[in-house]
Amino acid sequence: MTAGNTPSAFSGEVAEFYDGHTSGADELPTYFRRCATFQVRPDLKGKALNVLELGCGNGRLSVFLATEYGFNMTAVDVSTQAIQAAQDNARRHGARISFVHGDILSGDPSLGRYDLIIGHFILHEVVGTDFNRLARFLADHLAPEGYCTFLENSYFNAIYRWIREALPRERRVSHPYEYPFDPERYAILADHFRFVRRDCPAVNVAERFYRQFWPSRARTPWLYRWAAAFDGLLTWALPAAARRWVSYFQVVSFSQRPLEQP
DSSP states (O other), X not given: OBOOOOOOHHHHHHXXXXXXXXXXXXXXXXXXXXXXXXXXXXXXXXXXXEEEEESOTTSHHHHHHHHHHOOEEEEEESOHHHHHHHHHHHHHHTOOEEEEESOGGGOOTTOOOEEEEEEESOGGGOOTHHHHXXXXXXXXXXXXXXXXXXXXXXXXXXXXHHHHHHSOGGGSOSOTTOOOBOHHHHHHHHHHOSEEEEEOSSOOSHHHHHHHHSOGGGOOHHHHHHHHHHHHHHHHHSOHHHHHHHOSEEEEEEESSOOOOO
16 A cells, blocks of 8 residues: 655655665564563553554564564555565565555555554654654544554663764764654653653663674674673663663653553
8 A cells, every 4th residue: 555645855865765774684683572562561462453653664563563462553664665575574474464655744644543653763763843743643643542652762861872973974874864862852742642751671782882883893693692691681680760771772652641651
């Protein structure tokens, strides 16, 4: 299914970038699977909920939610290549998913209201006035009893902001507009939703540094295992309130109704 809208200039550039950077991995990695399990309330499993994934990429999150939770999935992306990869992925796993190629920032009447709106690394892609448009879209398409939940890069830690700004731009695999989720956009969500919360189900610091910034010629399996073990130790040792400040990844959830504590 294709949306009949014309992409905004911003979304068009994002689509062009991700047309060349769609991941070939068709299964959700362990860490992201753990985050997805955290994002979806346990009591929702097996219910025929209408769920929307924003920025589905190659579709691995939607495939996971359709096959493991039995949700009625709709997945949208502005990238043509991403939608094609996601459709192929869904066929390989026997997942029934409705795919929409379109730009939500330009409005899409083919999308209705959803019990759950979910995404991985989407909010940080949208900046400036476009983020207000995104927040309005989410508020308009969320069912009264539903909630939104997104796994995001975090800019709440000043040390990570400094490290990121100090690194050469070419070391980051992202389009030029991308900017980690920060307190300013958190406040914008609070203007549109009554309840907004940040959580961290598992710390991810060393593993992310290893994957994104460690020289490829110096990577070894034992070093990766050490990084993952270090993150696991921090997850075990730190209380939930501290983890969301330490981890580079966080889960941002918001709704018009009180959010259940994890």
